[in-house]
Amino acid sequence: MRTAQILKEITNSKYTDIVSGKTPALIVPNVLSSSHCTLLSRKILKTNFMGSSPGISKKIGTSLSSHIYEKSQYFSNALLSNQTLKNLFSDNVSPIVIMQQTISKILQKQLSPAFENEMIYSLAMIRIHEHGDSVHLHRDNSNFEMSEYGISNLKNQLSAILYLQSPHHGGELTIYDKMWDKNDERMRHPEFGYSLDLIKNVTQKKILPVTGNMIIFNPKLYHQVESVIGLKSRISLGFFFGEKSKNHLCSWT
Numbered sequence: 001m002r003t004a005q006i007l008k009e010i011t012n013s014k015y016t017d018i019v020s021g022k023t024p025a026l027i028v029p030n031v032l033s034s035s036h037c038t039l040l041s042r043k044i045l046k047t048n049f050m051g052s053s054p055g056i057s058k059k060i061g062t063s064l065s066s067h068i069y070e071k072s073q074y075f076s077n078a079l080l081s082n083q084t085l086k087n088l089f090s091d092n093v094s095p096i097v098i099m100q101q102t103i104s105k106i107l108q109k110q111l112s113p114a115f116e117n118e119m120i121y122s123l124a125m126i127r128i129h130e131h132g133d134s135v136h137l138h139r140d141n142s143n144f145e146m147s148e149y150g151i152s153n154l155k156n157q158l159s160a161i162l163y164l165q166s167p168h169h170g171g172e173l174t175i176y177d178k179m180w181d182k183n184d185e186r187m188r189h190p191e192f193g194y195s196l197d198l199i200k201n202v203t204q205k206k207i208l209p210v211t212g213n214m215i216i217f218n219p220k221l222y223h224q225v226e227s228v229i230g231l232k233s234r235i236s237l238g239f240f241f242g243e244k245s246k247n248h249l250c251s252w253t
Contacts, residue, residue, distance in 0.1 A: 162237045
C-alpha cells in the first residue's frame with residue numbers, strides 16, 4: 001500500500017480513535033529507509049551517552065519526567081540535549097524533522113517544537129534497549145504529572161516512536177486496553193510503574209519494533225516494553241505531542 005494512501009486512511013478515520021484509545025496504535029510503515037536507519041544507528045552507538053533510566057541501559061536526551069520539580073535545570077539540559085541531537089543528525093535530514101512532517105501530513109496540522117518563555121523544550125529522546133532491558137507497566141500523562149510546565153495544558157496528548165534498529169528478539173511494545181485513571185495511583189510503585197493487577201484480563205496489543213516504522217499511540221493507555229533478547233539493541237527515537245490549537249501541534253520530551 002502506498003504511503004499516501006495510508007496517510008489518507010489515517011487522516012480520515014483514525015485520529016479520534018487513537019485519542020480516545022479505541023485504536024491502540026497507528027503504525028506508519030517506512031517512515032525512514034532501512035539504509036538510513038542503519039547509518040543513524042551506527043552513529044548513535046558511537047556517541048557518548050547522557051544517561052540511563054528505568055529499564056533502559058542507555059539514552060540520549062533529557063525528559064520532563066526526570067525534572068518534574070526542576071524546571072530551570074530541565075531547560076538547561078534541554079539545550080544541551082538538542083545540540084547533541086543536532087550534531088548527531090547533521091549529515092542528513094534529521095529523523096525528528098521527518099517524523100514531524102509525517103505527523104503533520106497525517107493529522108493535517110502544523111507541528112513544531114514546544115517553547116515556554118522563549119525556552120525550547122527537549123526535541124526528542126533516543127532510547128537504546130540492550131539485552132535483558134525491559135520497561136515495566138506504566139503510562140505517560142503530562143497533563144497530570146507536569147502541571148508546572150506549559151505543555152501540561154496541551155490537549156489530546158499522544159506519543160510518537162520511530163524504530164531505528166530492531167533487536168534479534170523481543171522488545172515489543174505492549175499496549176493494554178486500559179486508560180489511566182487517577183484512582184490507579186493507589187497501585188503505583190514508589191520506584192517506577194504500576195501493579196500488574198491493573199491489567200489482569202485486559203486486552204493487549206503487541207507491536208514489533210520494525211526498523212523504519214513509526215508508532216503513534218495515546219500514552220495514557222497502560223503500556224510496557226518487553227525484554228530485549230540478543231546482542232542487537234533496540235533503538236528508538238521518540239517524543240510527545242499535543243494540540244495547542246485546532247490546527248497547531250507542539251512536541252516535547
